[in-house]
Amino acid sequence: MAIATIADPSGEGMESIYYVISWLCHRHCAHCYDTRFRPYVRDECDAVADQAVSSHAKIVSNLPERMTYLETDDGAENPVRVILSGGEVLLDETREPVLYPVMEMLREKYVGRGGVRVVVQTTGDLVTAEILDELLARGMWRMSITGMDDFPVGHEGAKRVPLIEYLTEEPLTKILDNLAGRPAFEAINAGVPERLGLAFGWDEDTFRRHSETVTPAGEPYRNLCGGCDRFHDQVLGPLIERLRRERLRGCDVA
Numbered sequence: 001m002a003i004a005t006i007a008d009p010s011g012e013g014m015e016s017i018y019y020v021i022s023w024l025c026h027r028h029c030a031h032c033y034d035t036r037f038r039p040y041v042r043d044e045c046d047a048v049a050d051q052a053v054s055s056h057a058k059i060v061s062n063l064p065e066r067m068t069y070l071e072t073d074d075g076a077e078n079p080v081r082v083i084l085s086g087g088e089v090l091l092d093e094t095r096e097p098v099l100y101p102v103m104e105m106l107r108e109k110y111v112g113r114g115g116v117r118v119v120v121q122t123t124g125d126l127v128t129a130e131i132l133d134e135l136l137a138r139g140m141w142r143m144s145i146t147g148m149d150d151f152p153v154g155h156e157g158a159k160r161v162p163l164i165e166y167l168t169e170e171p172l173t174k175i176l177d178n179l180a181g182r183p184a185f186e187a188i189n190a191g192v193p194e195r196l197g198l199a200f201g202w203d204e205d206t207f208r209r210h211s212e213t214v215t216p217a218g219e220p221y222r223n224l225c226g227g228c229d230r231f232h233d234q235v236l237g238p239l240i241e242r243l244r245r246e247r248l249r250g251c252d253v254a
């Protein structure tokens with residue numbers, strides 16, 4: 001199981017890819033963007049962990065053979081950032097069975113091919129000196145601690161496109177080629193979430209209206225992430241799924 005998110009759905013100039021290695025999390029944050037990130041117990045926990053274990057090698061194999069990008073046309077070639085996240089990636093159920101093997105596979109796959117920059121994203125709750133050493137020994141470039149605000153940095157905002165679970169069945173480049181040029185993904189790439197739905201009858205006011213909610217204290221609150229979530233639920237998610245089915249059937253989709 002994986003959620004991969006990318007900064008540029010065209011695949012050109014892609015700077016980062018976001019790989020959620022597991023739904024398992026020891027926290028249960030009310031504001032989490034996906035209810036699947038939570039604690040699981042007994043059989044359910046085993047099943048979620050098994051899913052992560054059984055899918056990770058396939059996902060890494062479906063990543064491109066080279067993952068670098070140019071800041072400018074004549075600039076230096078930079079390694080793409082691969083952000084490994086959960087949930088909580090340092091839980092025992094996934095740290096050694098999934099996170100460490102993924103890091104080792106990434107290092108092996110990209111050594112001599114421009115490399116990749118591996119970012120480990122964690123709440124920070126479970127970090128110890130020993131774990132830090134183990135991560136560094138496997139090539140961690142940076143650790144991103146998200147626990148301060150209980151919100152997974154990188155999950156938020158319209159710059160990310162979820163390609164849920166698809167990397168277990170298709171190469172990333174094939175998916176990117178299929179999504180490139182479609183209006184919603186171009187709007188995401190341009191960093192203007194309010195324009196995400198223009199081609200689907202969601203004008204900017206509609207998007208803003210869907211961004212409104214009420215806090216637990218009953219106060220009105222607006223956050224564009226909420227609009228993205230609604231748009232994904234109602235429009236983008238079904239579209240992505242339809243495109244996936246068409247790709248798997250080998251059809252050329254409009």
Ligand code: SF4
Nearest residue numbers: 025027029032037087
């Ligand atoms: S720690 Fe992060 S992933 Fe886990 S439940 Fe909270 S917001 Fe979600």
